[in-house]
Amino acid sequence: MPTNRQWILKRRPEGEIAAGDLEFREAPLRSIEDGEVLVRNIYLSLDPTNRIWMSDQDQYLPPVAVGDVMRGGTIGVVEASRSDRWKEGDLVNAGLSGWQSYSIAPGAMLNPVPQIPGVPLTAYMSVLGATGLTAWFGLMDIGRPQPGETVVVSAAAGAVGSIVGQIARLKGCRVIGIAGGPDKCAWLTGDLGFDGAIDYKNEDVGAALDRLCPDGIDVNFENVGGAVMDAVIGRMNNFSRMPLCGMISTYNATGPVPGPSDFARVLMRRILIKGFIVIDYLPRAGEAFAELAPWVASGQIKWKTHVIEGLDNAAEAVKRLFTGNHDGKLLVRISPEP
Amino acid sequence: MPTNRQWILKRRPEGEIAAGDLEFREAPLRSIEDGEVLVRNIYLSLDPTNRIWMSDQDQYLPPVAVGDVMRGGTIGVVEASRSDRWKEGDLVNAGLSGWQSYSIAPGAMLNPVPQIPGVPLTAYMSVLGATGLTAWFGLMDIGRPQPGETVVVSAAAGAVGSIVGQIARLKGCRVIGIAGGPDKCAWLTGDLGFDGAIDYKNEDVGAALDRLCPDGIDVNFENVGGAVMDAVIGRMNNFSRMPLCGMISTYNATGPVPGPSDFARVLMRRILIKGFIVIDYLPRAGEAFAELAPWVASGQIKWKTHVIEGLDNAAEAVKRLFTGNHDGKLLVRISPEP
Numbered sequence: 001m002p003t004n005r006q007w008i009l010k011r012r013p014e015g016e017i018a019a020g021d022l023e024f025r026e027a028p029l030r031s032i033e034d035g036e037v038l039v040r041n042i043y044l045s046l047d048p049t050n051r052i053w054m055s056d057q058d059q060y061l062p063p064v065a066v067g068d069v070m071r072g073g074t075i076g077v078v079e080a081s082r083s084d085r086w087k088e089g090d091l092v093n094a095g096l097s098g099w100q101s102y103s104i105a106p107g108a109m110l111n112p113v114p115q116i117p118g119v120p121l122t123a124y125m126s127v128l129g130a131t132g133l134t135a136w137f138g139l140m141d142i143g144r145p146q147p148g149e150t151v152v153v154s155a156a157a158g159a160v161g162s163i164v165g166q167i168a169r170l171k172g173c174r175v176i177g178i179a180g181g182p183d184k185c186a187w188l189t190g191d192l193g194f195d196g197a198i199d200y201k202n203e204d205v206g207a208a209l210d211r212l213c214p215d216g217i218d219v220n221f222e223n224v225g226g227a228v229m230d231a232v233i234g235r236m237n238n239f240s241r242m243p244l245c246g247m248i249s250t251y252n253a254t255g256p257v258p259g260p261s262d263f264a265r266v267l268m269r270r271i272l273i274k275g276f277i278v279i280d281y282l283p284r285a286g287e288a289f290a291e292l293a294p295w296v297a298s299g300q301i302k303w304k305t306h307v308i309e310g311l312d313n314a315a316e317a318v319k320r321l322f323t324g325n326h327d328g329k330l331l332v333r334i335s336p337e338p
Numbered sequence: 339m340p341t342n343r344q345w346i347l348k349r350r351p352e353g354e355i356a357a358g359d360l361e362f363r364e365a366p367l368r369s370i371e372d373g374e375v376l377v378r379n380i381y382l383s384l385d386p387t388n389r390i391w392m393s394d395q396d397q398y399l400p401p402v403a404v405g406d407v408m409r410g411g412t413i414g415v416v417e418a419s420r421s422d423r424w425k426e427g428d429l430v431n432a433g434l435s436g437w438q439s440y441s442i443a444p445g446a447m448l449n450p451v452p453q454i455p456g457v458p459l460t461a462y463m464s465v466l467g468a469t470g471l472t473a474w475f476g477l478m479d480i481g482r483p484q485p486g487e488t489v490v491v492s493a494a495a496g497a498v499g500s501i502v503g504q505i506a507r508l509k510g511c512r513v514i515g516i517a518g519g520p521d522k523c524a525w526l527t528g529d530l531g532f533d534g535a536i537d538y539k540n541e542d543v544g545a546a547l548d549r550l551c552p553d554g555i556d557v558n559f560e561n562v563g564g565a566v567m568d569a570v571i572g573r574m575n576n577f578s579r580m581p582l583c584g585m586i587s588t589y590n591a592t593g594p595v596p597g598p599s600d601f602a603r604v605l606m607r608r609i610l611i612k613g614f615i616v617i618d619y620l621p622r623a624g625e626a627f628a629e630l631a632p633w634v635a636s637g638q639i640k641w642k643t644h645v646i647e648g649l650d651n652a653a654e655a656v657k658r659l660f661t662g663n664h665d666g667k668l669l670v671r672i673s674p675e676p
Binding site for chain 2: 052057058059060225238244245246247250256257258259260261262263264265266267268269270271272273274275276277280
């Protein structure tokens with residue numbers, strides 16, 4: 001058996017993830033048993049929610065225990081199988097198998113990777129993976145955009161936000177993205193067809209929203225929280241909707257993070273706010289895939305992946321999610337594609 | 339023509355309503371014109387939202403202009419009619435005709451008062467009026483309680499809260515009310531069938547919720563905001579719902595009022611928060627009335643009215659809503675019932 005290489009949660013970060021919070025180790029792999037499969041992981045997904053899992057705050061899954069392999073989503077290839085569901089060489093979605101080069105799982109816990117001609121494997125870790133499902137369900141199930149409405153999305157150049165904006169555009173909405181830096185903003189309006197982009201690092205977000213959303217805001221797809229969220233909520237219309245997908249600006253906070261600075265507006269404007277987690281929608285994944293896959297195959301939706309080479313760089317790479325120093329969906333290539 | 343007696347908004351309150359914010363005056367009544375009706379107002383509804391209307395904060399209706407008659411809902415009797423819709427002696431729901439002894443309105447702007455044998459006229463200003471509709475739509479359309487779920491309602495002995503709790507009980511829920519003082523709490527559990535009551539003035543609300551809601555909270559019908567709201571949200575379950583009806587604890591605040599103190603929980607627990615205003619539901623009023631009216635007629639829902647005699651006492655009486663020094667739906671009797 002090969003040796004496994006793993007990242008362990010050594011201690012819970014305080015504030016930003018620091019050296020020593022995660023520890024790299026090598027560990028022997030046991031043999032697989034009846035019904036099990038050995039998966040060589042190829043791609044690891046790095047996501048803002050990783051920071052939540054490292055903490056012991058109240059959250060939607062149990063926190064990663066200190067001493068355990070760090071949790072993370074992977075795609076891999078079957079290297080050995082004692083399950084009649086899988087054979088050597090099959091590509092599998094290994095779920096939350098963790099930051100490690102190999103994983104062993106019951107065959108029933110793995111899922112096939114759909115394969116569309118011309119679509120790269122990395123797409124199933126981004127636009128056609130959990131990222132795309134997050135965007136589609138949050139927007140369509142909670143945001144419920146109507147043609148002609150104004151949709152604002154924060155972290156708009158991020159993996160989820162960039163898909164949200166393109167779906168909203170395909171649904172006939174006016175789409176304004178909020179992102180950090182002129183290059184990201186230029187990508188949104190120049191390549192993705194956003195109607196406007198706001199560089200929160202160099203612009204007054206409120207003033208820019210006033211200019212770009214003259215009819216107010218009908219859907220706020222919320223990814224960041226904090227002051228940017230407040231600026232958007234302050235311009236939301238009667239009966240508007242706010243899918244609460246994430247609050248990345250707050251994940252390194254060391255205490256509870258307050259809600260909207262003017263909560264009366266939620267009452268006065270009859271705003272709907274709904275938190276959601278993509279795992280709740282997995283049983284309905286087919287609905288999203290049926291709409292996303294043709295858009296991806298036909299080039300109507302674009303996406304970027306930012307691939308970091310080597311599992312040993314994962315702990316450094318995950319920090320990029322919080323500095324914005326990445327360009328598209330952040331992945332680690334653990335081993336080569338077959 | 340008789341003389342009209344009116345309360346004018348003289349200046350906007352800062353914090354609590356103070357002497358001099360409202361001014362009583364007498365004014366001549368003009369003659370009615372073709373299509374118009376002269377209504378002698380009988381009951382005036384006093385509601386927490388009156389305080390919102392007095393302010394110039396962002397709100398769901400235009401603020402009452404300084405110098406205008408204070409806005410308020412009334413029921414009255416037709417004293418003179420030049421509309422073929424109404425004749426002298428008809429009881430009418432005069433809508434937001436204001437704090438005055440008479441009002442003149444186009445006949446098309448008035449609505450009939452339904453009359454169920456044995457049900458007093460005041461019921462149409464409370465359980466079978468806007469109060470009951472507020473309770474029913476907030477709970478049923480947003481809260482969507484399921485049998486066996488736990489429903490918490492704040493300001494539970496108030497006009498809306500007491501109806502909310504009884505509807506939830508009739509729907510098969512476990513119902514916990516939060517109210518101020520032992521008498522109100524005893525009324526909830528002793529007379530209204532609440533499963534538990536928490537006296538926020540004399541108990542630790544969080545500890546009491548832990549004791550009374552061992553399975554967490556599925557619906558939070560929010561009437562008060564502030565620390566009580568935070569204690570409830572901190573115990574809300576996955577996929578729970580929070581109809582945001584009001585935040586009376588904050589209406590005298592002189593600046594913006596922040597949202598939940600731990601907003602991450604809205605994400606982690608996938609909580610739905612939705613602000614609502616009863617006027618949005620008026621076109622659907624029949625749905626609520628169809629369920630409420632039989633409950634009221636059969637005695638399955640109880641309610642209290644606290645009637646203040648005389649329009650000249652209205653400005654002093656409205657303050658009771660913020661001190662809790664009232665017992666049930668607060669009304670002013672402007673003139674005798676026919």
